[in-house]
Amino acid sequence: MPTDETGPGPILRDGLVWRATRPWTTNVHALLEHVEQGGFDAAPRSAGYDENFERVTFIEGESGDLDNLQMRSVTVLTSAARLLRIYHDCSASFQPLAxxxxxxxxxxxxEVICHGDFAPYNVVIHAGKAIGIIDFEAAHPGPRTWxxxxxxxxxxxxxxxIAAERIVTIEEQIxxxxxxxxxxxxPADQRAALPDLVIARLKGLVAFMExxxxxxxxxxxxxxxxxHHRLYRDDVGYIRVHRDQIAAGLMAT
Incomplete structure (x- = not known):
């Protein structure tokens, strides 16, 4: 997903993550301050920024992708989903800067300020559960389902x-x-549309990259x-092939 490329990459210094200031930095820091004031303590806190660098607090823990055995546990999966819901609820009132x-x-x-890249590598885990969300650079206003x-x-x-042991079949993925x-x-009435939304999301990502x-x-x-763009396009085809199975499976109890 979109990340910084101007100036040095993120640097950890004295408990703060430093990265180059970008045009959207002001909004991202205002968002972080807003959700902190709303009681959400699972995101980095703003530590200020200037014309060159922004600074946020560092969240201790482990992160990574699904090749990490802990990251693909059901406990991490469900605790991450719970974190996303709480974050969305806190961001819903952040509308003046939409x-x-x-x-x-x-x-x-x-409806909310989407995180924009809510993937395992942007979630921090500790003691076997998700405890933090990091890297809000791709945040942007949108609907929850986006x-x-x-x-x-x-x-x-x-x-x-994005294959990992035991979650390579479509049935396990669903x-x-x-x-x-x-x-x-x-809600159940919003689930059938998700396969098409995933496709739209990936097509939008490819268009952005290009x-x-x-x-x-x-x-x-x-x-x-x-x-990378070919990978996303191939996954669009994969989801299209299994579209009806995915939509039906998301509704099952």
């Missing part, structure tokens, strides 16, 4: 490429996706050279 500068294009209707669709894609995962949605509390590369982004040029 038209500000964000890295990703806002997606109406503006964020949930990408989260389910990453956490189920609804992919033949079961994990359903556990995520059940814990989040997504546009950034065309405008001179070295990072996205490298990503495309390495075939």
């Amino acid at each position: 038209e500000g500068i964000w890295q990703l294009k806002p997606q109406p209707p503006f 964020d949930i669709a990408y989260a389910v894609y990453r956490w189920a995962p609804l992919s033949r490429h 079961s994990r996706a359903r556990d995520f949605l059940d814990t989040y509390g997504l 546009a950034e590369a065309a405008q001179g982004s070295e990072k996205y040029r490298r990503d495309i050279e390495q075939g």
